[in-house]
Amino acid sequence: MAYGSGRRVEGVSPAGSGRRVSGISPVGAARRVSITGAAREGAVGLIFPRRCPVCGDIVRPKGRLICPECVKRLSYVSGATCLKCGKELTDQIGEYCLGCSRHRRTFDRGVALLNYNEVSADSMVQIKYKNKREYLDFYSDEIVRRLGGKLARMKADVLMPVPVHPSRKRARGYNQAEELAKRLSGLMGIPLCTDVLVRTRKTLPQKELTPQERLKNLEQAFGVREEALDTGIRSVLLVDDIYTTGSTMEACARVLKRAGIQRVYFVSVCIGGDR
Numbered sequence: 001m002a003y004g005s006g007r008r009v010e011g012v013s014p015a016g017s018g019r020r021v022s023g024i025s026p027v028g029a030a031r032r033v034s035i036t037g038a039a040r041e042g043a044v045g046l047i048f049p050r051r052c053p054v055c056g057d058i059v060r061p062k063g064r065l066i067c068p069e070c071v072k073r074l075s076y077v078s079g080a081t082c083l084k085c086g087k088e089l090t091d092q093i094g095e096y097c098l099g100c101s102r103h104r105r106t107f108d109r110g111v112a113l114l115n116y117n118e119v120s121a122d123s124m125v126q127i128k129y130k131n132k133r134e135y136l137d138f139y140s141d142e143i144v145r146r147l148g149g150k151l152a153r154m155k156a157d158v159l160m161p162v163p164v165h166p167s168r169k170r171a172r173g174y175n176q177a178e179e180l181a182k183r184l185s186g187l188m189g190i191p192l193c194t195d196v197l198v199r200t201r202k203t204l205p206q207k208e209l210t211p212q213e214r215l216k217n218l219e220q221a222f223g224v225r226e227e228a229l230d231t232g233i234r235s236v237l238l239v240d241d242i243y244t245t246g247s248t249m250e251a252c253a254r255v256l257k258r259a260g261i262q263r264v265y266f267v268s269v270c271i272g273g274d275r
């Protein structure tokens with residue numbers, strides 16, 4: 001499936017589509033390809049109308065990725081945010097959230113689009129378990145539109161999705177973090193890297209564990225395939241759907257830094273409240 005969002009399709013001009021001169025320039029060729037892509041997406045849009053990532057109904061007006069009413073139900077991260085993880089701060093005195101004040105953070109910094117609440121949680125469940133990957137078109141567009149400046153300043157060399165265990169990916173058919181990273185990679189023009197950071201084992205249920213045990217458990221679940229790691233990569237932007245306690249990002253950051261990566265950032269669609 002193309003990464004393209006509705007917005008990009010609208011932006012494609014029909015000019016030049018009929019140009020068929022001999023020795024077509026690479027520019028013309030590229031444009032022709034994108035028009036073909038747009039036409040195909042348009043056709044797909046007619047047969048399978050866009051569904052709203054919040055209510056699940058067909059989006060009107062056509063061409064949008066979310067209902068104008070539903071977008072108001074999303075709680076965007078705003079105001080003062082944690083300097084480390086980007087979580088909205090409940091008290092405006094400190095610079096860090098409770099989690100980042102209490103626990104060591106190996107990642108350098110992160111940003112998130114939405115506060116994790118009932119509305120965003122339900123949307124993430126649809127993406128993860130109900131094959132509503134198309135919702136990520138909206139979220140990736142929003143991430144780039146609202147957080148593009150912050151993300152650009154990170155100067156990431158590659159995007160790495162937080163991996164799931166291969167058996168889990170096979171069972172589900174995809175990894176939602178990778179689906180998001182693919183779209184962001186297309187929009188931001190930063191290469192996607194999926195073969196370096198790997199999930200080496202499934203994690204056990206984490207609820208009974210202390211934060212330290214949880215982290216240790218997680219750290220052992222990730223690995224870095226150093227043979228696949230390009231030596232030119234200094235800065236990595238991790239991509240995931242949800243950030244809650246930060247232990248997953250922390251575990252990924254630790255294995256990456258141990259493998260010589262200098263800076264590790266993250267971006268997630270949702271982030272849990274401060275606690």
Ligand SMILES: [Zn+2]
Binds near residue numbers: 053054
């Ligand atoms: Zn809706």
Ligand SMILES: [Zn+2]
Binds near residue numbers: 083084087096098101
């Ligand atoms: Zn924080």
